[in-house]
Amino acid sequence: MTIADSTTGRRLTARGALTRARIVTAAADLMYVQGVGSTTLDDVVAASGVSKSQLYHHFAGKDAVVRAVIDLMGERVIQRERDALGHVSTFAGLRRWRDALVQNNALRHGAYGCALGSLATEVADHDEVARQALSALFTEWQGLLTGVLRRLQDNGALAPEVSIDQLATGLMGALQGGYMLAQTERDVAPMATSIDMALAYIESLSVR
Structure with a gap:
């Protein structure tokens, strides 16, 4: 049985x-906590338990690992958000979506930020x-x-003249900015406040 490499399209055996x-899972965990710049390929080799030759068999270098x-x-992240928002x-x-994100981030006291935002x-x-891949994900x-x-809006909760695209951009900005503030403060409160203000504004546009 062979499996296609999602990055290169090369066929891989099940073992490969x-x-x-x-390799990718170990690198993802390290880069989320340590950051991309502070994570070396030697770190990835040690954490994944593979040899350096195995790593280079699958990846040309660090950029390829980062893209994976x-x-x-x-x-x-997108599967989590599909499940939460779908x-x-x-x-x-x-509000329940907001609560889940804030509570999850509170477990880390805001550390590490948003996985995609940090990358x-x-x-x-x-x-x-990498930029294009991240742009597509956002x-x-x-x-x-x-x-x-x-x-x-379709349910009549938001007025028909409201710009949904602009509201979504603002809400995403509040979310990502909140993650960054929580990360630097090591306190989830700024994230909660940022999202709450965005949601309060959206609710102020509701049809009363």
């Missing part, structure tokens, strides 16, 4: 796919391929927020 997955990490973290159609549902901060200005995430707001 497992090895590659171990973006794919993995993107899949995790059927939300009320303000109460949006974007480190690599977007230096790797165009676009998809914002699209999920747009979908929620569109359902609110």
Whole structure:
């Protein structure tokens, strides 16, 4: 049985796919906590338990590993957001989404920030391929927020003249800015405040 490498399209054996997955998972965990710049390929080799030759069999270098990490973290984050937002159609549902994100971040006291936002901060200005991949992921995430707001509008909760796309952009900005403030303060309160203000503004546009 062979499996296609999602990055290169090269066919992998089941064993090769497992090895590659171990490398990417280890790299993702390290880069989330330590950052991309502070994570070396030697760190990844040690954490994954593979040899350096195995790592270089699957990846040409660190940039390729980082791009694979973006794919993995993107899949995790977007699937989480699909599950959380896919059927939300009320303000109460949006509040529950907010509560879950804030509570999850509170477990880390705000540390490490958003998995995708942290990656974007480190690599977007230096790797165009990575930047484009991250841009697509943020676009998809914002699209999920747009979908929620569109359902609110279709249900009559938001006025028809409200710009759903602008609201979704603002909400995404509040979310990512909140993650960054929580990360620097090691306190989730700024994140909660940022999202709360965005949601309060959206609710102020509701049809009364």
